[in-house]
Amino acid sequence: MQTPQNIDPRTVDYGAVPDEKGHFGPYGGRFVSETLIAALDELQAAYAMLKDDASFQAEFDSDLAHYVGRPSPIYHAERWSKKLGGAQIFLKREDLNHTGAHKVNNTIGQALLAKHMGKPRVIAETGAGQHGVASATVAARLGMECQVFMGAEDVKRQSLNVYRMKLLGADVVPVTSGSRTLKDAMNEALRDWVTNVDNTFYIIGTVAGPAPYPQLVRDFQSVIGRESRVQMQAQTGRLPDCLVACVGGGSNAIGLFHPFLNDHDVAMHGVEAGGYGITTGKHAAPLNDGKPGILHGNRTYLMEDEDGQIIDTHSISAGLDYPGVGPEHSWLKDMGRVNYVAVTDDEAMDAFRALTQIEGIMPALETSHALAYAAKLAQDMDKDKTILVNLSGRGDKDILTVADIDGITL
Amino acid sequence: MSRIAARMKACQDRGRKAVIPYIVAGDPWLEITVSAMHTLVDAGADIIELGVPFSDPMAEGPVIQLGHERALANHIGLSDVLAMVAEFRNKDRETPVVLMGYANPIEVMGYTVFAEAAQRAGVDGVLTVDMPPEEASESNTIFRQHGIDAIFLIAPTTSNQRTKQICAMATGYIYYVSLKGVTGAGHLDTAEVESKVRFIKQTTDLPVCVGFGIKDADSARAIAKYADGVVVGSVLVDGMGECVGMNVRDNEADLNTESKSFNANEKNLFTKKITDKIMSIVSVIALGANP
Numbered sequence: 001m002q003t004p005q006n007i008d009p010r011t012v013d014y015g016a017v018p019d020e021k022g023h024f025g026p027y028g029g030r031f032v033s034e035t036l037i038a039a040l041d042e043l044q045a046a047y048a049m050l051k052d053d054a055s056f057q058a059e060f061d062s063d064l065a066h067y068v069g070r071p072s073p074i075y076h077a078e079r080w081s082k083k084l085g086g087a088q089i090f091l092k093r094e095d096l097n098h099t100g101a102h103k104v105n106n107t108i109g110q111a112l113l114a115k116h117m118g119k120p121r122v123i124a125e126t127g128a129g130q131h132g133v134a135s136a137t138v139a140a141r142l143g144m145e146c147q148v149f150m151g152a153e154d155v156k157r158q159s160l161n162v163y164r165m166k167l168l169g170a171d172v173v174p175v176t177s178g179s180r181t182l183k184d185a186m187n188e189a190l191r192d193w194v195t196n197v198d199n200t201f202y203i204i205g206t207v208a209g210p211a212p213y214p215q216l217v218r219d220f221q222s223v224i225g226r227e228s229r230v231q232m233q234a235q236t237g238r239l240p241d242c243l244v245a246c247v248g249g250g251s252n253a254i255g256l257f258h259p260f261l262n263d264h265d266v267a268m269h270g271v272e273a274g275g276y277g278i279t280t281g282k283h284a285a286p287l288n289d290g291k292p293g294i295l296h297g298n299r300t301y302l303m304e305d306e307d308g309q310i311i312d313t314h315s316i317s318a319g320l321d322y323p324g325v326g327p328e329h330s331w332l333k334d335m336g337r338v339n340y341v342a343v344t345d346d347e348a349m350d351a352f353r354a355l356t357q358i359e360g361i362m363p364a365l366e367t368s369h370a371l372a373y374a375a376k377l378a379q380d381m382d383k384d385k386t387i388l389v390n391l392s393g394r395g396d397k398d399i400l401t402v403a404d405i406d407g408i409t410l
Numbered sequence: 411m412s413r414i415a416a417r418m419k420a421c422q423d424r425g426r427k428a429v430i431p432y433i434v435a436g437d438p439w440l441e442i443t444v445s446a447m448h449t450l451v452d453a454g455a456d457i458i459e460l461g462v463p464f465s466d467p468m469a470e471g472p473v474i475q476l477g478h479e480r481a482l483a484n485h486i487g488l489s490d491v492l493a494m495v496a497e498f499r500n501k502d503r504e505t506p507v508v509l510m511g512y513a514n515p516i517e518v519m520g521y522t523v524f525a526e527a528a529q530r531a532g533v534d535g536v537l538t539v540d541m542p543p544e545e546a547s548e549s550n551t552i553f554r555q556h557g558i559d560a561i562f563l564i565a566p567t568t569s570n571q572r573t574k575q576i577c578a579m580a581t582g583y584i585y586y587v588s589l590k591g592v593t594g595a596g597h598l599d600t601a602e603v604e605s606k607v608r609f610i611k612q613t614t615d616l617p618v619c620v621g622f623g624i625k626d627a628d629s630a631r632a633i634a635k636y637a638d639g640v641v642v643g644s645v646l647v648d649g650m651g652e653c654v655g656m657n658v659r660d661n662e663a664d665l666n667t668e669s670k671s672f673n674a675n676e677k678n679l680f681t682k683k684i685t686d687k688i689m690s691i692v693s694v695i696a697l698g699a700n701p
Binding site: 021029030031032033034035036037038039176177178183184187190191194195196197198291292293294295296297299302304306307308309310311 | 463464465466467468469470471472475479482485487488489512513514515516517518519539540541542544545562563564565566567568569572576587590591592595659
C-alpha cells in the first residue's frame, strides 16, 4: 500500500474516502469482536440507503434549521483581532446551537437513523458530558430509552452535565473500570451494545470507532464546513486563508475541514490538548506524540506504551481527554494536508479569558485550545488575511472548573 | 499436523470433549502463571487459552476485566506472556497453548516479530478478539507461515454466508461465542447454540469449541453434547481473584496504577489456594463435559 506520507495531498479525491471497508489509507477499518459485525453491517446498509434519500435529508435539514437553530452565524472578532495586531479572526458559532455545542448536529443525524432502523433504545459514551447531553436531548424528543456511559471520574468532574442528562430522562451509568474516563466509557458502551445489539443503536460522539462511524459522523458534522464556505464568501468575498479547530476525537474539526479539503490554498490547523506540555508526557495529543495502533474499532494514532497498553491522558478539558483520534485525522496528518499542533492547559485558559473579556463570548475549554493557537497564528499574519476558528462549544459547563483554577468555591 | 489439530484428533478418537480453560497471564502475579498452567493440565485441560493482558478489554465482562487489571498492575506485557509459554514448554511439549487477546499489543510488537517469537516460545494458536477476518488477511498469512493457527470467533449474530467465509480462513478450531454479550454473562440458550454449532459443523471439518457462559458441570454437559470442546474462563478467573481477595472492584483503589505486591509467605499460601481452586473448578467442568 502507498504510504500516506508519499501522497501529494493536492491529488487526493477526498470524497472517495473512506473505501468500502472504512479505510482512510492505513487507518480506520473495523476492529471489533464478531458479535458486532452484523450490527455494523446493518448500520452501514441503512446509512448507504438513507444518505442519498431526499426525504431523510429533508428531515435532517429541517431538524437542523428548526430544532438546532442552523445555520449558525459567523462572527468577526474584530476587537480581539485588532488587539492581536495581525490577521482577522472569524468565529463559526457552533456554541449557539441548541445544547450549546456542535455535538447535536451528529446526534440528530444518528437518532434519525435509529428511528428509521426501528431501534427503540440508544446508548452513548461521554467525557465532558456534551455528547451525553446531546444524545439525551434527541432521545427525549424522539421518545427513546437512553443510557449514557460516563467514566466515574468524569461523573465527579462534570456534575452539572450529569444532572442535565438525568433531567432529560437519560440513565447515566458511571464506569469504574480501567482509568474511569472517556475511553473506559466507550469500552462499556461497546459491551452494552454487544449484549443488547438487537434493540439498541449506539450513538458514537466523535469521528472514531469502527466503520461506518467515522464517515457518518463526518458527514453529519460537515454541515459546519458547508455553511462556512458560503458564509465566508458572502461576508469577506473569498474563502478564509486558514481554518483552526480543536481535536479530541476530532468531530468538530473534520466537520469544518472536510468541505474545504479540495481548496488547496486553505491551510488547516488541528489543535490537540497539550496538557502540562508535550515533553511532560501528561497530555492528550496522540497526533503530536503518539503512534499508530488499534483501539475502539479503528486503527489510528494512539497514546500507548511500549507494550501496546493505552495510557492515561491529561487535559484541562474533559472533552479532549481521550487517547485516540479519528482515523481520517491520522491520514490527513501523514499526508500533510492538515497541520496538527498542541497547546497547553495554561495557553487554553489564557484564550478562554481573552475571548470572554474582549468579545463577551465564553468558549468551552475544548474550543479555547483552538482559540489559543489561532491567536498565535494571527500575530504572524498580515491584517488582510483571515482565520476561521470553529467555536465548537460554549463555556457555561466549564465554569466550575475555571472557578476551581481560580481558587474560588461557588 | 499442528499441536492443536493433533490434540483435537486425539480427543475425538477417544470420544472426549476438549476442556479448554482460560486464565489471564500474570494474574494475580507473574510467576504464578506457569505453575497454574501445569495445574490446569493436571486437572484435565486439553488446551490452554492464555489471556494477554490489555488495558481496554472490550469483549470482557467484569470478572475477566478484573483479571486483566490485576495482571496490568504487575506490568505484564506480550513479551512476558511469550516468556511464560517458553517456560511452560520446558516441561510440557504436548498441551497446545492459544493466546487470546486484543490486536494492539501485537500491532505494536509487529506481526512478523510477534509470530517469530511466538513460534519460538511454543505458542500454537492466536485468537485476536477485535481482529475480524476482513482485517486479518495479512496477520493470517504471517501466522500460517510460522505454523501458528489463527482461531476465529463465530457469534450468534454471524450470518450463514459469513460463517462459511470465517470457516474458510480459520485453522485449529472454531470458537463459537454462545451468547450475545460479554464473557461471563449468564443467559445461555443451549437450544440456540445447538442449531448454530450444527450449522458450523456442516460447513467445516474443523472442531467447534464453545465459550462465554459455561460456568459449571451442567452448562458444560449441555454444551458438550454437540460441541467438540468447552471453554471455561470467567469462573476460573473469578476463583483465582477470590483466592487473593481481589475479585471485587474496589471503588476507591485504581488497580491500574496501584500494584498489589505479595510477599513470599503470601505467595506460598496463595499458590496453594489457587492450585486447589483450579483443580476443583477444572475437574468439575471436565467431568461435566465428559460424564
